[in-house]
Amino acid sequence: MAYVVSLFRGGWKRSIRIVVVFVCAVWLLFETFLLLRFNTLYSTSIASSVFKTNPIEAKEMVGLFFRLSNFIPVLLIVLSIYFLAYCLAIGLKKIMQSLYFDCIILFLLICGIPATILNLNTNFPRYYQSSFLLRALTSSWVAHRSINYIGNLNQIQRRIDFVVSNDTLSLPNVVLIIGESLNKNYMHAYGYHLSNTPKLDSLIREGRVVKYTDVTSCASYTNAAVSRMLTLYNLVNKGQWYEYPALPLILRRAGYDTFWLSSQEKMGENADEIASLASLFDGTKYVGAESADLAVSCYDESVLPYLRVAKEKPLFQVVHLMGSHYNYSQRYPHSFYKFDYEDIEEKYTKSEKTDLVNYVNSIYYNDYVVSKIFEHYNNSDAIVFYVPDHGESIYELDGKIGHGTGLQTKGTFSIPMFVWMSDKFMQDHPAEAKSVRLSSTKPFTTDLLTQTLIDLMGIRTNYDRTVLALFSNEYQPEEAIKRKEIIFSPNFDK
Numbered sequence: 272m273a274y275v276v277s278l279f280r281g282g283w284k285r286s287i288r289i290v291v292v293f294v295c296a297v298w299l300l301f302e303t304f305l306l307l308r309f310n311t312l313y314s315t316s317i318a319s320s321v322f323k324t325n326p327i328e329a330k331e332m333v334g335l336f337f338r339l340s341n342f343i344p345v346l347l348i349v350l351s352i353y354f355l356a357y358c359l360a361i362g363l364k365k366i367m368q369s370l371y372f373d374c375i376i377l378f379l380l381i382c383g384i385p386a387t388i389l390n391l392n393t394n395f396p397r398y399y400q401s402s403f404l405l406r407a408l409t410s411s412w413v414a415h416r417s418i419n420y421i422g423n424l425n426q427i428q429r430r431i432d433f434v435v436s437n438d439t440l441s442l443p444n445v446v447l448i449i450g451e452s453l454n455k456n457y458m459h460a461y462g463y464h465l466s467n468t469p470k471l472d473s474l475i476r477e478g479r480v481v482k483y484t485d486v487t488s489c490a491s492y493t494n495a496a497v498s499r500m501l502t503l504y505n506l507v508n509k510g511q512w513y514e515y516p517a518l519p520l521i522l523r524r525a526g527y528d529t530f531w532l533s534s535q536e537k538m539g540e541n542a543d544e545i546a547s548l549a550s551l552f553d554g555t556k557y558v559g560a561e562s563a564d565l566a567v568s569c570y571d572e573s574v575l576p577y578l579r580v581a582k583e584k585p586l587f588q589v590v591h592l593m594g595s596h597y598n599y600s601q602r603y604p605h606s607f608y609k610f611d612y613e614d615i616e617e618k619y620t621k622s623e624k625t626d627l628v629n630y631v632n633s634i635y636y637n638d639y640v641v642s643k644i645f646e647h648y649n650n651s652d653a654i655v656f657y658v659p660d661h662g663e664s665i666y667e668l669d670g671k672i673g674h675g676t677g678l679q680t681k682g683t684f685s686i687p688m689f690v691w692m693s694d695k696f697m698q699d700h701p702a703e704a705k706s707v708r709l710s711s712t713k714p715f716t717t718d719l720l721t722q723t724l725i726d727l728m729g730i731r732t733n734y735d736r737t738v739l740a741l742f743s744n745e746y747q748p749e750e751a752i753k754r755k756e757i758i759f760s761p762n763f764d765k
């Protein structure tokens with residue numbers, strides 16, 4: 272203690288230096304640990320684990336940090352950095368003792384603060400390019416804001432008064448794979464000229480997968496699409512999506528065990544609505560949760576070890592994939608680089624071809640991951656749905672690629688949908704299997720998904736409208752046509 276006090280004797284400049292160096296040292300230790308253990312710097316997801324969302328997660332993180340096998344490499348790396356910096360500092364001692372050094376520190380702090388404020392409201396804070404001060408403040412602030420926002424949405428959803436009834440729970444494994452940014456016009460199964468969906472093609476040929484040919488996504492960006500897909504809200508309803516019963520709450524009341532598995536980010540400006548819905552499930556697992564943002568995530572196959580199969584209770588599981596989200600080249604491992612420039616149509620420029628090559632290859636990888644998920648349920652009584660949140664616009668308009676309110680084209684809403692059923696499912700549930708097959712060419716919009724799923728599962732609510740349930744005898748395709756007109760109207764989602 273006396274030593275610590277003695278350090279600060281020597282004027283305010285020396286004291287400030289010691290505090291700055293100490294804070295930097297602790298931070299360097301912490302982020303080195305994050306890099307080694309989670310392959311990320313401090314991010315919104317890390318911030319949420321550290322100071323909220325649940326104390327168990329925070330405890331786990333602290334435990335990991337102090338586990339010897341994690342701590343020793345961190346310490347070794349940090350000590351080597353300090354040693355190098357120390358050698359350098361001896362050379363620079365003269366400069367450091369002068370006024371310049373204080374000016375530099377002051378300059379960095381002053382520059383950092385306005386940049387931090389500017390970065391607070393950007394959609395994708397560039398964690399890796401910013402100073403540690405900027406990163407610490409933005410990540411913590413975004414996490415704090417998200418936690419409050421998600422908490423408020425949760426409260427509203429849990430207060431909704433609704434009645435659930437069901438006779439028996441007949442479907443033991445219902446899996447919903449939510450894909451990402453998949454435009455069906457770039458899939459071989461839907462007529463694209465490159466063979467990038469070989470697994471899906473053969474499953475369709477064998478009659479094990481039902482392909483839907485007239486499906487339109489209910490929004491052009493993830494948050495809006497997923498919140499409409501996973502609640503009884505639909506595009507002609509009044510009010511907001513969170514004022515309608517959420518699928519996980521309906522299913523939990525009906526007796527299902529519900530599980531959310533995701534390779535997308537855990538929270539943040541572009542994921543808060545989804546995070547709020549996910550937190551209504553019995554369990555969640557984010558395999559790439561600690562990644563900072565969309566630019567650095569894990570590959571989708573990371574979800575495979577965490578897939579569940581029903582035990583005592585029937586299971587409803589969502590698998591939320593990163594799919595073909597921009598940046599396409601980062602969505603698949605190199606071994607899936609199957610198609611090259613010469614495969615792409617001549618009408619595109621060289622840089623456009625680069626994007627297309629990567630997009631088409633990301634679909635080839637998605638085909639592999641989705642088929643692995645199907646395989647997992649080969650010996651169970653299971654039905655697996657695949658539907659992406661929205662499509663992707665690729666050089667359809669003004670030389671742009673992407674999706675969202677600023678880029679709504681046919682491709683943004685043209686999505687695939689397919690359903691896989693295990694042998695046991697087809698044997699034990701012939702009526703359900705038949706209605707799934709008979710609906711493959713009917714028009715459908717994804718805001719009707721929750722109604723469609725609960726209807727197939729034999730669950731009724733006081734919000735029910737079976738004319739909106741795709742597999743029901745009462746389904747009215749005009750309802751989907753009406754919604755397609757809304758979706759393709761010029762002011763949709765603006």
Ligand SMILES: [Zn+2]
Nearest residue numbers: 452492493660
């Ligand atoms: Zn999306």
